[in-house]
Amino acid sequence: MKFINATTCPWKHAIGEDGPKPDPDPAPYRLLSLEQWHAVRAHWAHDVKVAIEFPNDADIGQLAPDLHRIALIVLDFPKWTDGRAYSQAHLLRIRHKFTGAIRARGEVLVDMMQLLARTGFDEVVLRGDQSQAAAQKALDLFAPVGFYQGDVAETRPWFLRSAA
């Protein structure tokens, strides 16, 4: 898991003088909203990869045709108990075979680490008050044991692993 500092992160919003640009020009390390991506995807240079912030109430499947052009998808936790982004991440990894980065932002807490890692997130922006050391510890807690059901990291459930 990569712990991201939002201010030093190279991916930047395309912001003009009056807020987000509706139709930003293609440039490396652009972090676009879904609306911006819709506006530019037809003429965005195919060799310039983008990052997209995806809301947790939209169908993640709509990105499927564009995934090869996306380096990073940022999924949202408006509240940490709102678990929709776990399904979105799972679908991106398992069904759509997305190999870029998936980042969690919003109310991202230490005790979500295992869930995030297991559904396919590989980057997090922790909420300001959260301890990175505690987050790392939370990640390691079950590592020596493992889990019953399959996940993105280990798709085989325990019953297949133990039989192997």
Place this chain on the structure above:
Amino acid sequence: MYQYTDFDRRFVRARAAQYRDQLERHLRGELGTDEFRALRLQNGWYIQRHAPMLRVAVPYGELSSRQLRQLARIARDYDVVSDGPFKGQGGYGHFTTRQNLQYNWIPLEKSAEVMELLADVDMHGIQTSGNCIRNITSDAFAGIAPDEIIDPRPYCEILRQWSTLHPEFAHLPRKFKIAVSGAAEDRAAIGWHDIGLQLKKNAAGEVGFQVFVGGGMGRTPIPGVEINAFVPWQQILVYIEAIVRCYNLAGRRDNLYKARIKILVKAEGQKFFDAVNAEFARILADDPAGHEQIIPQAELDRVKASFVDPAGVSALPEAALDTRDPAFGRWLQRNVHGHRLAGYRAVTLSLKRVGIPPGDTTADVMDTAAALADQFSRGELRVSHRQNLVLPWVKASDLPELFQAARAAGFATANAGLLTDQIACPGGDYCALANARSLPLAAEIAERYQDADELEDLGEIDLHISGCINSCGHHHSGHIGILGVDKDGAEWYQLTLGGSDGSTLSGTTTPGKVIGPSFAADEIADAIDAVIETYKRERQAGERFIDAVKRLGLDPFKTAANAVRTSTAKA
């Protein structure tokens, strides 16, 4: 019973260690109250009216005597109030309608220690609360019922494992309950669950599940509806994954009272079914990991091996019993149940006694029940949906001796299925959610109906009492349902009639109908009496209460209940 593997043991220990870490961070002030809340809930820890409450999972209701002794030890040593206004309280557990056990007085600081004690006997509180997939419930007579088609327990265990700490489904819009029945008779009220599973055999003799979805009680009681007539058993995890994923993504999160899957199913109907069936097809067709969720025969066989009959148990010649003692005869009729094996019986140890809240069990009583299980039932017990204990492996020839022992221990109230075998939540005495107390009313009913002949004459009546609309006392499914409501800070009780849990006796799963405005606390027991008197007067020969309600409609009962109103009587 399921035998924990080394992996299962290491897993619950890791969970207990994780909980200890969270508790300690909370006690050090590093984990805020709100954030700790959602974490402790998923380990079964609530904060209630007077103290924390711990809900321990009894997976599909199966319990060993060793486990019950440990539960007794926890009640004795940890469920203790040593000072303050409630000094001396505690020392007991409360068996719930969802086959779990709740403690009411364990201090939070000791909670991690208790989780470790539970792990010592292969138990836990994982997902007994919170907005996640809860403890899987089933038929208390699973594996021994004469009308069983397929033993549901191996499937329940596979589902338990699959749902435990499922990373994608840890924060659903709302709680999610699954019940499984494998018999002709539904004793698990599957129609009242978010997912109800009925094991079936198809024409070719293959095993699968009829799947119901969208059942639930609460503010908006809705029976589940069939979403799939037959899902092959191998694919059931995939099918449930499809349902829960569609719910996770589309269920409402803007309003707590509209967040259960029942609201989504009701709003979208066929569209939701189509979405689930499409998702199911896509997992199987497109997801490389999809096929890995298909249950291999070897895994079913491995789990099944835990559910074979105990060593030394095999069919016996039927014993002729001396039934001259009418009390013994009544107990045989009420609390002794048929068994798949000749010469064996299942026996209800009633937890419904005058002066004791339904389902409540002190540490000593737990120890006694464990001793009876060792002596008469191969060390195994079940927790029933009706908040009683069941001994599943009793030799018919042992029944006279068991009767004496059960009677001496206070377990032999011969009322299984009768009016005083009532279901009640802990209510306002303990629960922070409740609007009204349920236990004093339950006590009053137990008090009023002590005459065994009268109870027998009244026959099967499901009386269910909930202290609030969360419906833990299943008032919606009671033939007589009582709901505690709060008006202007006072306790009031709404009376419903004609609810059904979906059993043959009760009829199609349906919520009861409210008869008139709420009754005052000092009127409700009289109103129940009036309803029962009306039944006695109007019934036809052999007609059960629920059938009389269906035939007569609500009016005669309503008129009689209204006649006993005092403070709520209209001028």
